[in-house]
Amino acid sequence: MAHPAQMGFQDAATPVMEELLHFHDHALMIVYLISTMVFYIIVAMVTTELTNKYILDSQEIEIMWTALPAIILVLIAMPSIRVLYLMDEINDPHLTIKAMGHQWYWSYEYTDYENLTFDSYMTPTQDLTPGQFRLLETDHRMVVPTDAPIRVLVSAEDVLHSWAVPSLGVKMDAVPGRLNQTAFIASRAGVFYGQCSEICGANHSFMPIVVEAVPLEHFEIWTAMMMEDV
């Protein structure tokens, strides 16, 4: 989750999110360099004492400031396409989970082996135990094993929603009547929070997503416990 007044990304919990962080650093550095140069040029133009500014031409600088932006764009595009194709890889998942969006909660279906289905409602603020996170906690978390490719099929039962968990680098729209696929590998154990990312009515801000990544043994214990309860 984010800490108060956080400006940057949350730490990555999947390899894809790590790659996205590195690409963002690369692109942002280029943006800083260009902005600094433009700002310097503006200040220089405004404060110059030179008078004969508009009676010259120069083919060299014109070529430079046409070719250089093209080269910079290529330098941004190359890592961007690399990450895009990385996210699209065929990944042979160990587990498939269906995340269904409703107004206003998520439901998760683990139907690979047994038929485990449960709803995940936000914990209302007055029901939080002291220290819990307001508007982020849910009654049931989506538990996944670490270091295993997980496929998530996202859909919706009524209106558009979007299943997003920033630490995992995942966001996928939940469209009624459509199955959207996304995948991730949780590289570290932990609890990762996200929120619905497509306006879906009055309680759009109050249907969070909580993913808990645990080692495989603990995941198996959890599924056994959930099957007993359900």
Added chain:
Amino acid sequence: MLASRALVRGLQSGFWRRVSTSSGARAAHPHDVDVLDCSAPQYNNRPDTPWPDVPFVRNLSAEQKKLKEKEKGPWTQLTKEEKLAIYRLTHELSFPEMNKGSKEWMTVLGGIFYFLGFTALLVWWQRVYVYGDVPHTFSQEWVEKQTQMMIDMRVNPVQGFSNKWDYEKKQWK
């Protein structure tokens, strides 16, 4: 009555004269001198056009014409005052006069501060009279428990939140 000649003449001699630049208007009032024709070259005082399209004084008096004739000869025979007068014939302002600037920035800054202050007043009023209390999860006690929970859960342990907590010494780094 509204189109009476007196009313029309009153309008034309005042405000309307300034904005009406059609050739019809000029033809109707050839004695008006302050109608600007933007299709003809104009004089301007700008440091980045040091040689304006036309000289400042177009219609030279007899004395000025004599000065212009004298300019065609050797310049060493011109006095300093004559040289300055020739400059002022072709240019209205010198470079220092052009670049002098004004005290307008003080007015602008004052206006900015005034509006910032007014906005601050609105924001304060809103905080006091419109907004209710913050949720109970913002209390000191809750935030302490929440921070402890975030540390225990290892939130953002790589470079973020938990990275700044020393787990051995149990204190912030």
